[in-house]
Amino acid sequence: MRIALDRIKGIIGQLQDFYLLSFHGLVGTLRRPFYSKDLIEQMNYAGFGSLLVILLISLFIGMALSLQLSAELSRLGLKMYTGKVVGISIIREIGPVLIAVVFAGRVGSGMASELGSMVLGHQVDTLRVFGVDPVKKLVTPRILSAVAMLPVLTIIGDAVALFGAYYIAVFVSHQSGTFFWSSIRDILTYENILAGSIKPFIFGYLIACISCYMGLSTKGGAVGLRRTTTQAVVLSFIAIIVADFIMTRVLLYILGFTL
Amino acid sequence: MIEFDRVSFSYGNRLVLHELSFSVHEDERTAILGGSGDGKTTILKLIVGLLRPDSGRILINGADITEKAEDELRDIRIKFSIVFQEGALFDSLSVKENVAFPLREYTRMTEEEIDRKVRELLRRVGLEEAIGHMPEELSGGMHRRVAIMRSMAAFEPKMFLYDEPTSGLDPVSADVICKLILDLSGQGRGYIIVTHKVFDAFRLANRFMFLKGGKIVFDGDRPALLGSTIPEIRIFLRELNLDRN
Numbered sequence: 001m002r003i004a005l006d007r008i009k010g011i012i013g014q015l016q017d018f019y020l021l022s023f024h025g026l027v028g029t030l031r032r033p034f035y036s037k038d039l040i041e042q043m044n045y046a047g048f049g050s051l052l053v054i055l056l057i058s059l060f061i062g063m064a065l066s067l068q069l070s071a072e073l074s075r076l077g078l079k080m081y082t083g084k085v086v087g088i089s090i091i092r093e094i095g096p097v098l099i100a101v102v103f104a105g106r107v108g109s110g111m112a113s114e115l116g117s118m119v120l121g122h123q124v125d126t127l128r129v130f131g132v133d134p135v136k137k138l139v140t141p142r143i144l145s146a147v148a149m150l151p152v153l154t155i156i157g158d159a160v161a162l163f164g165a166y167y168i169a170v171f172v173s174h175q176s177g178t179f180f181w182s183s184i185r186d187i188l189t190y191e192n193i194l195a196g197s198i199k200p201f202i203f204g205y206l207i208a209c210i211s212c213y214m215g216l217s218t219k220g221g222a223v224g225l226r227r228t229t230t231q232a233v234v235l236s237f238i239a240i241i242v243a244d245f246i247m248t249r250v251l252l253y254i255l256g257f258t259l
Numbered sequence: 260m261i262e263f264d265r266v267s268f269s270y271g272n273r274l275v276l277h278e279l280s281f282s283v284h285e286d287e288r289t290a291i292l293g294g295s296g297d298g299k300t301t302i303l304k305l306i307v308g309l310l311r312p313d314s315g316r317i318l319i320n321g322a323d324i325t326e327k328a329e330d331e332l333r334d335i336r337i338k339f340s341i342v343f344q345e346g347a348l349f350d351s352l353s354v355k356e357n358v359a360f361p362l363r364e365y366t367r368m369t370e371e372e373i374d375r376k377v378r379e380l381l382r383r384v385g386l387e388e389a390i391g392h393m394p395e396e397l398s399g400g401m402h403r404r405v406a407i408m409r410s411m412a413a414f415e416p417k418m419f420l421y422d423e424p425t426s427g428l429d430p431v432s433a434d435v436i437c438k439l440i441l442d443l444s445g446q447g448r449g450y451i452i453v454t455h456k457v458f459d460a461f462r463l464a465n466r467f468m469f470l471k472g473g474k475i476v477f478d479g480d481r482p483a484l485l486g487s488t489i490p491e492i493r494i495f496l497r498e499l500n501l502d503r504n
């Protein structure tokens with residue numbers, strides 16, 4: 001009983017710390033000093049560093065999706081809808097989620113392990129001794145870089161996935177290329193673009209906050225570092241999927257879709 | 260003057276320090292001895308306000324720091340020069356940028372002045388050539404020499420705090436560090452060194468505290484330490500006998 005109570009207290013305390021960190025990390029963008037060098041370095045790491053893997057994954061997901069749907073839709077005699085269905089799934093759902101998951105695996109784990117080893121090596125203590133706020137110096141640039149780079153990566157990834165889908169539809173499934181593009185153009189409506197482009201901002205924020213929080217709470221040597229890095233990635237995955245569901249629900253409601 | 264007044268500290272449920280009381284003058288040369296995990300590092304972090312005690316008071320020159328906010332602690336921290344275990348250089352920054360770090364934070368020096376100051380500090384410890392290196396390219400001893408110079412780059416500390424400055428070093432590198440520590444002190448500037456190496460402690464300190472089970476079980480000078488009957492202290496002292504034989 002005592003132990004269970006202590007655990008619950010501990011979890012509530014951690015949640016509170018997490019909210020505080022997420023809040024202060026964001027507020028740090030408004031108050032001096034600004035660590036612009038750290039921000040640029042982080043953007044470079046998160047953005048350019050992830051570009052290649054995201055290009056690759058998006059291309060293949062787009063192609064696979066197009067294969068599946070062309071096969072299924074041609075059985076129903078609805079092959080000409082391939083572009084539309086593929087486009088909507090990629091822009092509204094698969095693109096943002098998949099790219100966020102890849103981003104969490106690559107960038108989130110990197111953030112957690114880097115901050116974790118800085119904690120273990122007393123580098124974070126050293127920052128504080130020198131009068132530097134670790135949240136501003138370490139967390140704010142990471143949040144900003146994730147919030148800025150993930151949407152960009154998502155747009156690029158979506159485009160590449162659509163290109164992959166087009167390739168399969170036209171050269172493998174022998175559909176009309178102009179029709180494919182015109183159905184993609186049809187679905188590039190204000191609603192769909194909004195639905196797809198709000199998500200990565202939220203995902204980026206969640207990934208950076210979770211990963212920084214986990215990294216900064218590292219203790220207990222190499223084993224502790226392994227634990228926090230793993231937790232950062234797993235919690236980010238869960239947060240992405242759950243937040244995606246909630247946002248989809250809310251956006252569909254706001255945009256007036258009937259189910 | 261550092262005063263601990265019945266200070267207790269725990270990480271979660273794990274009690275590390277239990278009602279610790281002692282006081283140390285700025286010009287004293289104190290060694291805190293103790294086993295791994297006995298809370299030596301924790302004491303140093305409490306002194307500079309990186310951790311807050313669960314209960315008790317910590318007074319620096321008579322002012323209680325336990326209630327102070329982070330930005331008020333700045334004034335306390337610049338009185339000390341603290342060097343953490345293994346040096347804690349920022350491994351994303353070069354040696355030059357590491358030493359320049361406090362200069363950039365605390366002073367308004369121009370790029371040229373910073374460069375000159377960093378070179379001067381590094382020359383003092385014979386590492387001017389390493390200025391462009393990254394921390395991972397340095398040996399353990401070099402790492403710590405750079406860290407010591409970084410810790411006192413921006414201001415004149417009143418007291419030095421060293422966390423295991425010689426552990427994990429070969430005797431020759433340890434000797435270099437000891438000489439540096441002695442060289443930097445003086446003019447009323449003392450230090451607290453935390454260590455489990457009795458040999459180095461004897462070289463550097465004239466007051467010894469022994470930490471065990473969250474309490475200070477011994478506080479005295481060299482003859483008293485040598486005459487102590489506490490079993491753990493006798494085990495620690497074996498290192499000296501080995502050395503004599």
Ligand SMILES: Nc1ncnc2c1ncn2[C@@H]1O[C@H](COP(=O)(O)OP(=O)(O)OP(=O)(O)O)[C@@H](O)[C@H]1O
Binds near residue numbers: 270295296297299301
């Ligand atoms: N952040 C933390 N969370 C939980 N426990 C911790 C944390 N930091 C240290 N501890 C534990 O508190 C105890 C005291 O730690 P401290 O670092 O002060 O020991 P130490 O005497 O410096 O030991 P060492 O010789 O290993 O450096 C250790 O048992 C350690 O495992």
Ligand SMILES: [Mg+2]
Binds near residue numbers: 299
């Ligand atoms: Mg220690």
